[in-house]
Amino acid sequence: MKPFTAKGFIHLASFWHRDWLYTFQNEAIMEDNIKSQYLQPHPIFSHLDSGKIEAISQLLKLKTYGKGDTFSYGEGSYHKVCLLLKGRIKIAGVDEMGGELIKDILTAPDIFGDLSLEGAVDKEEYAIALTAGTVIGSFPVADFKKILEDNSRMALDYAHTVNKKLRRLEDRHSDLVFRDAKHRLIRFIKSWALSDGSRIGNKIILLNYLTHSDIAGVIATSRQSVNVLFNELRDSGLLRYDRKRIELTDTAIWN
8 A cells, every 4th residue: 555645645635625615616606596596586676687686695694593583683883684584573672671572573575674774773672583494684784775776676665665664663553542452453463364364265374373472562462461352352253263373263354
């Protein structure tokens, strides 16, 4: 058996380097392809051609979260515009007593984070994954501004999306002033069914991934009140529910 020479070692090291570089380049291409596949159907990006999607995807940071994992938007120069690409999250903050304050529930595809693009997001605001395999993409605000500047149609779609979110927020504030807890719950379930429900026959089915505490936080009441109100709606024949799902049985009411 011939001894392993310095020349042989250099040749082997060169082979390993080429093999590593080839693997690295292939993984980078695969990652960009995965990013592009997530971006393409998102409403804000759906009008862009594949070349622009591919270029933008190189700026996107993509991560998958497990149920209960948290995601912070950062602060200062690290503020982010975030895309919910798969799954469901709740947007939360901290109340005056140090407890969790539920601000919104989002279902993919959606957008959140520093939507003003001016660093106006609460530094204590964060997202919590409600489902396993939740996928979130994020851009630094500076990068996202540049993307909007280069794509006027996308800028219009972004403005339209943010305006819709603002109108929904205004509706929620109006509900808090003019509607009681029962009607706020009914309107919340209607909105939930519209965004995330599945129609099966004459029923609308919702996967029950929200706790009564989550719902109470969104409609500004107590967990005990939500429990009582759900029982009232069940006894009235408007819905059935268990830990896994909610069945909306009177579609004339829930549509």
